Amino acid sequence: MVLALVTSITDCRSSSKRDYFDSSFQCFAEPGWRDNSNFKKYIENAWLPTRLLYAEDNSKIKRSDIVFAGDSLVHLFLPELMVKEFPGQSVTNRGIGGDMTETLLTRIEEDALTLHPGTVVIEIGGNDFIQGKCLSLVQNNLLAIIQKIHSKNRNTKILLIAIPPTRVKELNQIVPVFNLFLNQVARTTANVEYIEVWDRMRKIDSPTLSEEFIRPNGDSLHFNEKGYELWGKKLRPYLQK
Known part of the structure; x- marks a missing residue:
């Protein structure tokens, strides 16, 4: 439901607003989306209701060894897939479709850290680049997320999943640049690891999503169950340490 709402009110067709290589491109450094009215609808009808559900669930489960946080790619890592990929482990999903680095920063403590996880797995940033956010802004938000997690517990392990390829050309141009940044952050920051999936x-x-991972509904941004099987294979060695 959240994903359907996000898809209905976001527009990925205006390439000049997200083509970082276009001579007329101007990055967006303000909060929210370029279309502020639709951003308000998203927050009220999708983001906040999902957070209320997470708060209710957190009050029941109290703790989780592993928490996933991020955007729709995390949100679509469904419970049955997580059980399949991480059998016998305490794993909780706190992804929200449409989430950006700035919105994840505002909610990471209440939605994820209140569960006292030993490991936080993060995949985030694609929606920032859909909005044409300034690269430096996205990078600084990501660093602030890491800082917030480690301010609560410096021993918390953070796994940064690379933003995967899509079938959107403009995203596939800028995302590798951000993934290089994620890799460098992991190489220079204690208790942070980079998980390469691109x-x-x-x-x-x-530089586009392989056919084997394409969803059957024509979705250009997300991938199918085989993609999550790959995520599981890549993540298991780090989650079993």
Whole structure:
């Protein structure tokens, strides 16, 4: 339901607003979306209701060893898939479709850290680039998320999943730049690891999502169950340490 709402009110067709290589491109450094009225609808009808559900669930489960946080790619890592990929482990999903680095920063403590996880797995940033957010802004938000997590517990392990390829050209141009940044952050920050998935999920000779991961409904942004099987394979060695 959340994903359907987000898809209905976001517009990925205006390439000049998210093509970082367009000579007329101007990055967006303000809060929210370029279309503020639709951003308010998203917050009121999708983001806040989902957070209320998470708060209710958190009050019941109290703790979780592993918490996933991020955007729709995390949100679509459904419970049955998580059980399949991480059997016998205490794993909780706190993804929200449409989430950006700035909105994840505002909710990471209440939605995820209140569960006292030993590991936080994060995939975030694609929606920032759909909005044409300034790269430096997205990077600083990501660093602030890490700082907030470690301000609560410096021993919390943070796993940063690379933003995977999509079938949207403009995203596939800028995302590798951000993934390089994530890799560098992990190499220079204690208790942070980078999980590379871009290389395995792209077509062999093209910077776009491989056919084997394409969803059958024509979705250009998300991937199918095989993609989550790959995520599981990549993550398990880190979650079993």
